[in-house]
Amino acid sequence: MDPLKRSPPPCPSPRPSSPRTQPCEMLGHVGIETVLDQLKIKAMKTGFEFNIMVVGQTGLGKSTMVNTLFRSKVWKSTHPGTGVSMPQTLQLHSETHVIEEKGVKLKLTVTDTPGFGDQINNDKCWEPILGYINEQYERYLQEELLITRQRHIPDTRVHCCVYFVPPTGHCLRPLDIELLQRLCRTVNVVPVIARADSLTIEEREVFRNRIQQNLKTHCIEVYPQKCFDEDINDRILNSKIRDRIPFAVVGADREHLVDGRCVLGRKTKWGVIEVENMAHCEFPLLRDLLIRSHLQDLKDITHNVHYENYRVGRLNASHLLPRGPGWVNLAPATPEQLTSPRPLRACRRPHDDSEEESGLSMANPRPASS
């Protein structure tokens, strides 16, 4: 007679160890996927940061490439023969811009290295570069160790270093190898074949293969590093990219008319080299790698791996100093610490807890939380 029925209580899941939501008995849903929205909104409000460094000899088109990548005149590209004298020593200079697209704000910092490899004796020319990179790590570390920290520590660490290989067509030069060996341990490096319009397609392939062999022989791990692939999807994706590294790129900041279309390119007597044309050069691949798909990944690896290596190195090295009161250890970093690369470690990402890194295990392992 009572039209209202009472149903039995929601049945327990068949596996009592991990209760889950019961689709059959579930009425409505909790709505936790909205956490993603919340995250996204927060990220859009705070904006993103990205720091990129371009390294290579003068005249390889670094400034032009940066302008092409970000479709802005980040720098005035230096043209040959305009009387610009070559800097005597390697000087780094950075420029920061805030660009916005579709509501997403990006604070972009580009660091250039004019004068790299231009001298007669290029010994130790990588030291200012390493010094700069480590200085940024140091700055972040100091901020992190403060007693009252900022809510959002400004991130000036170099997330990606694009290395321009001159298109000799043979193989990597000793200078390239020396620098790459040191850089790869400190920062994410993406090598590119600069000014690829001086090589034909076949020559490019041969050059590329030789470079890949060189990299393998000298154990240089460029981005995307094989050891950081998280799962099968990543591995597949990244191995496709690794097959094509180094990308053969051409940069241009002028537009020309081709078949009625307006394209970015370089115009020569025998044709127009279109920058966005995949048949002509691999610039779109570079741009997509750096910006459209792997930007966050670059930042994560910098933060979780390279920065952590630096931090561990600094904390460990400081034990040489006498103990004393206070909180923060760090004695000022010696110049030697700043410029020498750290020993190669197979460090993995935070979630990959199956393997132990050498010498980094905690003295008191924590019991896992229930």
Place this chain on the structure above:
Amino acid sequence: MDRSLGWQGNSVPEDRTEAGIKRFLEDTTDDGELNKFVKDFPGNESCHPPEAKTRVSRPQIPEPRAETPDLYDDDLEFRPPSWSQSSDSQQYFCAPAPLSPSARPRSPWGKLDPYDSSEDDKEYVGFATLPNQVHRKSVKKGFDFTLMVAGESGLGKSTLVNSLFLTDLYRDRKLLSAEERIMQTVEITKHAVDIEEKGVRLRLTIVDTPGFGDAVNNTECWKPVAEYIDQQFEQYFRDESGLNRKNIQDNRVHCCLYFISPFGHGLRPLDVEFMKALHQRVNIVPILAKADTLTPLEVDRKKRRIREEIERFGIKIYQFPDCDSDEDEDFKLQDQALKESIPFAVIGSNTVVEVRGRRVRGRLYPWGIVEVENPGHCDFVKLRTMLVRTHMQDLKDVTRETHYENYRAQCIQSMTRLVVKERNRKYDQKPGQSWQGGSQAQLWVRPSPSLVLLQALSSIQVGPGVLLALPIPLSPSPQQTDSREWYRLPHPCCPTRDRSRN
């Protein structure tokens, strides 16, 4: 789109043919999935980018999201039927194998790609996919949330938790008899459950406080709770300062639901003491429990009274962030309504009843049926929306940026004070002289957590990288003020700095 530096690019739509794509496909190395991929490529797919939202997400999600298939599907085959509801999980970034001169590298973001077409390649740099990149990583990692429920026995805490997260956490619970309760002390128990919805995983940890307020003499019964919270902070602090930061477990309590009994006249002394002890450590959300024993008028009166008392006693409960000024009126009203519903009058239920043909969670009485999810009956929906759908991230942020930072700062300061004292004591004492009894006693009278931490820290570090001079805190960076700045404890070294929301 406005940018600080920009091109004046003209873009002309490209003529992209299927034939062109197929021709170039033959040239490349055989890539099975790629072929299939391109065969299903219907030309220029029109993507519907979600408009960049600059507001706190609303309780009602404006656009229904398609079912996000499992991201970790090892099946690489491209599924044509689901093209219409494609999401970033299904499309792999196949660009590195170049197809045709004009084929735009296939975006991995699919429908969520904010760039509509290949013309955008000409005009845009392409970093508006950044939120999607972050999104993808978060989905892979999953989220975690720790919720504490506190209050006397019998106020419906377990039932409410079950109703909120649609789980059955307390199925095997045995209620203690009266005799057993006499001997019971306050414990802290943890239950963890993994919830997955639409591809998003949440690891929810519920911290319960059985025995709270149940004894005859309840003096300082909040102490175990406060100590637990501090312990979690301490553990996180230790991990964060250690050498190996790869697998830090974050057990910090993000939110505490405090249950107020509906039978009293507002807050009782125990409630006040508890909240005052904890408001600097955790986000407190007061709840008016078992609200089905009250009429709407009574609920209103009680809420007002509790709000007054909270203010009078200076209890700092969790404050909702203010709306942006560019939100619409409707949203602002909603936000206002939310703020005025504190404390939330909730009803929980483990049973399902049938009402007007629908099955709902509710409580069956002879005089009617109370529906848990009916906004007219109680504030359950508001609470759930606030806790899960709109403010979960904010709760975590406030815990991380305010409560934890306060704890850390205090911890470091007391550590340095102790160590300075210790050092001074050593320097003061000359050989042959007797101890400065007073200072030593002062130093060792109570092993505070910070001293323990100091010792723990020095024992943990592999090459004990210990401690030198106190750094001079940098001058506060100019940031906009948050209206919740009263959260910040005064810093002895430098004056209260505005912790802002960027």
